[in-house]
Amino acid sequence: xxxxxxxxxxxxxxxxxxxxxxxxxxxxxxxxxxxxxxxxxxxxxxxxxxxxxxxxxxxxxxxxxxxxxxxxxxxxxxxx
Amino acid sequence: xxxxxxxxxxxxxxxxxxxxxxxxxxxxxxxxxxxxxxxxxxxxxxxxxxxxxxxxxxxxxxxxxxxxxxxxxxxxxxxx
Numbered sequence: 152x153x154x155x156x157x158x159x160x161x162x163x164x165x166x167x168x169x170x171x172x173x174x175x176x177x178x179x180x181x182x183x184x185x186x187x188x189x190x191x192x193x194x195x196x197x198x199x200x201x202x203x204x205x206x207x208x209x210x211x212x213x214x215x216x217x218x219x220x221x222x223x224x225x226x227x228x229x230x231x
Numbered sequence: 232x233x234x235x236x237x238x239x240x241x242x243x244x245x246x247x248x249x250x251x252x253x254x255x256x257x258x259x260x261x262x263x264x265x266x267x268x269x270x271x272x273x274x275x276x277x278x279x280x281x282x283x284x285x286x287x288x289x290x291x292x293x294x295x296x297x298x299x300x301x302x303x304x305x306x307x308x309x310x311x
Contacts, residue, residue: 158272169273172298175297183277183286184275184277184278185277186275187276188274189273190273190274191269191271191272192238192269194239194267195266196264198263198264198265213261
């Protein structure tokens, strides 16, 4: 079983890395890009037989407490 | 229209950031985690009406050429 956590800067927060990628894409001739957001991606392997609901609760807490900074970042947690 | 690029270290490559998150999770009492991989997540906003196939080709090239390091990283491109 795998959990995926995607952490992105909140829309209102300045994203210098995204701006850099956007201008790099424009300089390289890739047109039609109106915005780029750069975030973090965590793939977490869970032991087989882990309870999905418990894992969701634990990882949600971990994501909120120390994997992301809730002041400036949003996160999305998926377990599959 | 949005494109998403997920860049992860190849399985054979040492992932110190992933190891750190894994041991942090273990120390905080989250058991059942057998592995963590940390990667980058890019969300690219495309202008409305962009041709999907052309955007896919262009972003695939960009991802291969300068958004990822193909020697040590894999990437996955999705356009939706």
